[in-house]
Amino acid sequence: MTVSAAVWLAAAYGTFLLLVAFALDLIARRACGRTPDRRPGPFTYHAGHDAWLCPEDQWLRPYSFDPGTRVMRYRALPAVCNGCPVKQTCTTSDTGREMARSVDPWPASQAERLHRGIACTVALLGVLWPLATALGTRTAAERVVLAGTALLLAAASRPLWSHLHRAPADFPGDFSAEPGDRGRG
Incomplete structure (x- = not known):
């Protein structure tokens, strides 16, 4: 049985999206480390x-x-x-x-969470892309390749979800999202 080029391209594209997601997560970590009070050195x-x-x-x-x-x-x-x-x-x-x-301190932590959330979304798209490709008329071998790719990508994306879970959510206790409610808790 042969596997079509479209299937290999879908698997490669899903892998590419996962690599992009890890790059975004790396950017989130570096951006968080550059906030003024996170790198005081010996101060x-x-x-x-x-x-x-x-x-x-x-x-x-x-x-x-x-x-x-x-x-x-x-x-x-x-x-x-x-x-x-x-x-x-x-x-x-x-x-x-x-x-x-x-x-x-919460804007920096929320920016970090936003970047990591975007990274997780891109990783999810990387997992879903091969699965969506499998929905078309495919042979059994092509479905196995696509499902296997999706499973490997899902397993490989686990650290991203862990990073998102560990990213702090440091909203101040007196912060309210309602206009005019700041300080009322």
């Missing part, structure tokens, strides 16, 4: 002081707030940074090391 944020502490025991205090992006910016005193023995490994700025912190 430690102290909520009680609303300040960052550098490894040389110097404080970076708030100096500006962007209400549009809801990001607080922190900076060390230039005199402290410019006289620091590890300045060359920390910053090239002559105005002091700067850190940023998102006041609302």
Whole structure:
């Protein structure tokens, strides 16, 4: 029995979609890691002081707030940074090391969940494509190839679903989706 080129193309396209889904998941992980307060390096944020502490025991205090992006910016005193023995490994700025912190951590976590949800949707399409192709008039051998491809793709996509499940949903407790209800819980 022979298997038509259309069946092999459907199997290849399903595999391609799964690879695209993994690429989207990788993008989601990298985007999440680039949020300002997720990669502070050796700096430690102290909520009680609303300040960052550098490894040389110097404080970076708030100096500006962007209400549009809801990001607080922190900076060390230039005199402290410019006289620091590890300045060359920390910053090239002559105005002091700067850190940023998102006041609302949930947008980044929800962006991560969105990207991972899209990745899972693409993976699902990759599984469904060979199954939909099998619905046409096909021989038994072609149906076996398509069903086997769909099963392998479904098994291979399992890590994506696990990543989506583990992605945080950090909506603040006082957040409401209704306009004018912010802060009412």
